[in-house]
Amino acid sequence: MRLGMVIDLKRCMACYGCQMSCKAEHGTPPGVFFARVLKREEGHYPTPRMLFLPVLCNHCSDAPCVSACPTGASHYAEHGIVDIDHDKCVGCRACMMACPYGNRYFHDERRYYFGDAGPTPYEQACSDRYPEGVVMKCNFCRHRLAEGKDPACVENCAAKARTIGDLDDPKSTVSRLIKERGGFTLHPEAGTGPNVYYLAP
Amino acid sequence: MNRYDQLIADLRSDYRPQREWGEGRGVLMVIGHFLVGIAGGTWLMASLYGVTAGLAVAYVLAALGALAHLAFLGRPERAFGMMRHFRTSWISRGFVGLALFLIGGGVYLAVTLFAPEGATGLVARIGQVIAAVGTVVIIGYMGFCYTASKAIPFWHSPLHPALYIAFAFRGGIAALLVIGAVTGAAAGAGLLEMWIGVTAAVALFFALEIHGAWSGGNVAARWSVRDILAGRLALLFYGGTLALGLIVPLALLLAPGVHSPVAMALVGLASAAGDFFMKLSTVRAGVYLPLVIPARRQRA
Ligand code: SF4
Ligand code: SF4
Numbered sequence: 286m287r288l289g290m291v292i293d294l295k296r297c298m299a300c301y302g303c304q305m306s307c308k309a310e311h312g313t314p315p316g317v318f319f320a321r322v323l324k325r326e327e328g329h330y331p332t333p334r335m336l337f338l339p340v341l342c343n344h345c346s347d348a349p350c351v352s353a354c355p356t357g358a359s360h361y362a363e364h365g366i367v368d369i370d371h372d373k374c375v376g377c378r379a380c381m382m383a384c385p386y387g388n389r390y391f392h393d394e395r396r397y398y399f400g401d402a403g404p405t406p407y408e409q410a411c412s413d414r415y416p417e418g419v420v421m422k423c424n425f426c427r428h429r430l431a432e433g434k435d436p437a438c439v440e441n442c443a444a445k446a447r448t449i450g451d452l453d454d455p456k457s458t459v460s461r462l463i464k465e466r467g468g469f470t471l472h473p474e475a476g477t478g479p480n481v482y483y484l485a486p
Numbered sequence: 487m488n489r490y491d492q493l494i495a496d497l498r499s500d501y502r503p504q505r506e507w508g509e510g511r512g513v514l515m516v517i518g519h520f521l522v523g524i525a526g527g528t529w530l531m532a533s534l535y536g537v538t539a540g541l542a543v544a545y546v547l548a549a550l551g552a553l554a555h556l557a558f559l560g561r562p563e564r565a566f567g568m569m570r571h572f573r574t575s576w577i578s579r580g581f582v583g584l585a586l587f588l589i590g591g592g593v594y595l596a597v598t599l600f601a602p603e604g605a606t607g608l609v610a611r612i613g614q615v616i617a618a619v620g621t622v623v624i625i626g627y628m629g630f631c632y633t634a635s636k637a638i639p640f641w642h643s644p645l646h647p648a649l650y651i652a653f654a655f656r657g658g659i660a661a662l663l664v665i666g667a668v669t670g671a672a673a674g675a676g677l678l679e680m681w682i683g684v685t686a687a688v689a690l691f692f693a694l695e696i697h698g699a700w701s702g703g704n705v706a707a708r709w710s711v712r713d714i715l716a717g718r719l720a721l722l723f724y725g726g727t728l729a730l731g732l733i734v735p736l737a738l739l740l741a742p743g744v745h746s747p748v749a750m751a752l753v754g755l756a757s758a759a760g761d762f763f764m765k766l767s768t769v770r771a772g773v774y775l776p777l778v779i780p781a782r783r784q785r786a
Contacts, residue, residue, distance in 0.1 A: 315490050316494060318497070323777060336779055338777060338779055340777055349634070351574075352575065353577070354575060355571050355572075355577040356578075357571050375559045375560065375561045375562070375564045376559050377560075378506040379575065379635075381504070382635035382637055382772070383634060383636055385774075386637075386775075386777060387637065391560065417560070418559075418560025418561045419560055466786070469783050472775060475775075483783070484786070485785060485786040486779070486785070
């Protein structure tokens with residue numbers, strides 16, 4: 286089984302629901318966004334338009350971050366999910382230079398959203414998950430998948446723009462969408478084999 | 487700007503600069519690469535010219551470089567784990583190479599300096615061979631670390647390893663010039679000519695890399711070139727690399743009369759400083775590939 290995601294850009298309305306639900310699910314520190322929504326203006330008057338591009342780790346099949354990692358902290362977990370073992374990471378950041386999608390963050394020091402007021406109880410509870418001096422990134426919500434749930438960004442997408450499923454199964458919804466609507470990946474020229482596909486807006 | 491605001495500003499920009507290698511504590515990584523590169527070149531040149539003081543200097547530089555690398559890591563206490571993935575990771579290969587160099591070089595130097603009668607014995611020979619393998623690795627691996635960085639198109643160039651190998655040679659020659667001046671030994675035959683030749687090679691590789699990045703069609707690589715030649719890194723490049731690393735040594739070498747030891751030491755120091763600024767500016771010039779929907783996919 287190869288887990289993958291399809292994001293329908295025609296449905297996405299750039300509400301930032303995925304970005305916020307990811308933050309809520311993982312309690313990531315300020316400045317860290319496992320899921321992000323990029324906005325960009327295209328075209329000229331009288332036909333300009335906004336393009337939205339939600340991004341997250343592509344859980345690449347040939348992940349350069351995994352090859353570049355000297356310790357094996359970055360690794361392939363079940364179903365092709367790319368994850369980081371924080372207990373092995375030395376914080377060399379080679380993976381950050383290898384990921385062509387800029388989806389990794391170095392946690393240099395603890396920061397909280399309300400500065401001098403200190404951590405909220407929620408931040409306090411989440412902060413143990415993220416040791417300092419290591420790199421962090423999206424793990425497709427492995428803990429939720431293990432409980433039979435979808436990742437938080439999929440579950441909370443109000444427009445139902447995100448679908449997760451088995452890319453190895455030609456009958457799965459993700460495979461069908463990619464085939465029928467011509468799904469594409471970002472930077473295919475990098476040869477990373479991304480497992481997050483997009484459907485044109 | 488504090489780190490959080492900087493990160494948010496970077497995430498918003500079309501050409502997001504990498505700041506982890508080369509800024510803040512990341513400078514330690516550039517210093518580490520610089521010292522280890524010079525160490526490899528110095529060991530090689532000192533072996534070639536039979537300068538024992540050069541071997542000792544190379545060893546000290548490598549040890550300092552290793553410390554700089556450790557200080558850069560987020561979790562230095564786990565550094566030994568970095569030997570695990572040498573099959574795929576250039577950083578891992580570099581770590582193994584540096585360890586071999588420090589072990590083999592240490593054995594060889596210890597015998598040569600403290601028990602000279604054993605300098606041609608088996609233990610010294612084994613140390614020498616291990617150090618030689620380590621030298622080849624530490625001279626070669628750094629450029630490949632950058633070339634393997636797919637996120638940064640400017641570094642992702644096949645010329646980068648050649649450039650870093652040439653830097654190591656230039657650093658080694660510079661170190662021998664300084665050591666010669668300090669110890670009062672005459673500069674080895676052909677050392678200055680070699681410096682000129684290697685400097686020409688560095689300039690050629692760099693010019694080719696800049697040309698390739700500018701004309702190769704990758705917008706992020708072009709942005710990096712613009713940053714070096716006419717942007718946020720221009721001062722480092724023109725002041726540090728060109729003026730200090732090229733014009734000052736050339737002016738000293740071309741000055742009429744006999745080259746004094748002080749002049750030779752200055753040539754070596756300026757050349758090495760220029761290499762440091764060159765490495766710093768090319769590392770800082772790295773910007774990430776922008777994330778955009780490909781033009782032909784912008785409409786269903
Ligand atoms: S998107 Fe980046 S971090 Fe995720 S698997 Fe691919 S290369 Fe690694
Ligand atoms: S920072 Fe951690 S996960 Fe990234 S390459 Fe280094 S050891 Fe591996």
